[in-house]
Amino acid sequence: MRRSGKAVIANASIANAAIAAVTLTALCTGAWLLSSGTQPHNTPPQPSAQEAQQAQEAQEAHADASVRHSALPATPALPPSPPDRIRIPSLRVDAPLMGLGLTKTGSLDVPPAGQRNLAGWYEAGTTPGETGTAIVAGHVDNADGPAVFYGLGALKRGSTVEVDRRDGGIAVFTVDAVEVYDAKDFPDEKVYGAANRPELRVITCGGGYSRATGYQGNVVVFAHLTGSR
Template sequence: MRSHRGVGDAAISAVTVLALGSGAWLLGNGAQTHAPPQPSAAQGREIARGEDTDRSPTDPAAARSSAPALPPSPPDRIRIPSIRVSAPLMGLGLTRTGSLDVPPAERKNLAGWYEAGTTPGETGTAIVAGHVDNADGPAVFYRLGALKKGSTIEVDRRDGGTALFSVDAVEVYDAKAFPDEKVYGAARRPELRVITCGGGYSRTTGYQGNVVVFAHLTGSR
């Protein structure tokens, strides 16, 4: 991930794109064969004429399907059934340099959420991040780029409920052209971003960008 101008109550100043996976394991296994899937153009957002491309994806039908916001409650687990993700969530803060911290790389089935910002299900933009791989192989969000529009993301909350999100778009961005406001900007409804490394891969520098999932709240149980 890169920088942004502000999320929730705190600002993330600079988050290196290499923090969520270096692709080191690919060097011994062949990057072309084992590289994580990347989203196709068909999974990206549809941009209407004159629309501000730095804003979050907003489809009229998706807006009508949005559920009322939930009260704030920290999340405990994220599940994405279609890509076989079920992982606990830890709180992530900021490093001394102002960048978002990341889950320990050695715990490959662990994701994190930005706990100084919006909790998943309340009004605003909630952020979840996790590694695509570690030195030993695929990690929690290795298949994130294979996610399709309309897929369901479930987030278990500490209040005993589960927030249900529907995927609006899955996009990949080069690190040099990361749309900060589009990804991290405030939302008027409950939205979720799930982020990992992706894009082109270099043997010298690792992944060159990020895969970002855009989703909105459709219900709870």
Template sequence: MRRTRRVSRTSVTRRVSRTPTRAKGAKGATGTTGAKARTASGTRRRAGNAVIATVTAVALCSGAWLLRNGTASHPPPQPSPAQAAPSRPGADHSAGTGPGTGPGTAALPPSPPDRVRIPAIGVDAPLMGLGLTPQGSLDVPPPGRKNLAGWYEAGTTPGERGTAIVAGHVDNKEGPAVFYELGALSRGRTIEVERRDGSVAVFTVHANEVYDAKDFPDEKVYGPAPRPELRVITCGGKYSKRTGYQGNVVVFAHLTAVR
């Protein structure tokens, strides 16, 4: 397990080094310096979103359970093509303006999230803040706590205008983890995020897609959004005993209610 994480962090460093050009156009950030800023300023906090895609895509995907148990284990479900965002020429799905995304509701002020619930797949988990390690990679939730997810606290808070990021393991060496069933989540289902200010932000899923790591669409997943957006990410795609999962499941959702 330790060996897998070392390899992952090396890969992360290489991919992050290619991110600044995209980040500058999307967020006004200039590489990892913007990603490390953890301030109350919305502009500086959101600067890290362009980096988080590649970091999460690598760090969460060792596939510890399948590596330990081989083909006898059941792989996690993967989203079907029917769950992808509807497409048309010129549609901007990264900004939540493509067809089929549905109406939203007004943005909330910033407030850290404490818990995420996805009733359709039985998720009810606490959230911890995720930052970056000294090497520049995402500090993922402890793999031993399988019912724990994290949110990127240098970025947008869920419910705030922009793109908020939640990530969690698909499994650990003991079995399925918090987002094992994420690939089965269908469009129209809801994701609830309890916030520290006492509100509950309710997001509606408008797409669920899987991507190979080598073709991960950073801008589509982590680009700026004109309304409150949420991305929930775990591992998925093809599986290799040598490298683990070779891609990511990404759920796209937007704020539709507040309780």
């Protein structure tokens, strides 16, 4: 039986709210930097302050418009279907997706660190393309070098993210914003909260770096569904 839109949003919100420790600690050790030093050219790219400000303004404008006009999504939501692969053409990312659950401490689990070109999606929440907020996460690096989402901080607003679904379709998302947050200031509701249209979050580690504790925060890509094929 197909779930109603309101049920999808409610169920996804409940599932996403279960993610208690949002810093994705296992993603953030910076194993490559620890093994190769902390030279500036080793650190992954981050969105600039200007880009972050523009992204914030764009998100606020969308939220205001939605409230004023009760805007419906321009692209129809897709039925639920697990994702199998994620592609970000501008970053040359083309990676399989595995299902992720929660650890015993309530944080989002992560793909095996040894598999550099592997990402995961939170399978208790929304599937990419259906109404709600779908969550994808992956490593920024491992002991051997850059991993699947090393370049995520360089992604630009308007870029495309494609997700291959198990039903044979492809969900196409457009990037609204790329932001970086310190772990202590991570905005849980903004990242994991319910949405009235199909949205996607792609998360990896970023921000400042310390040899003692690894990366100090997370890079988060905000995107919404703009097509399918």
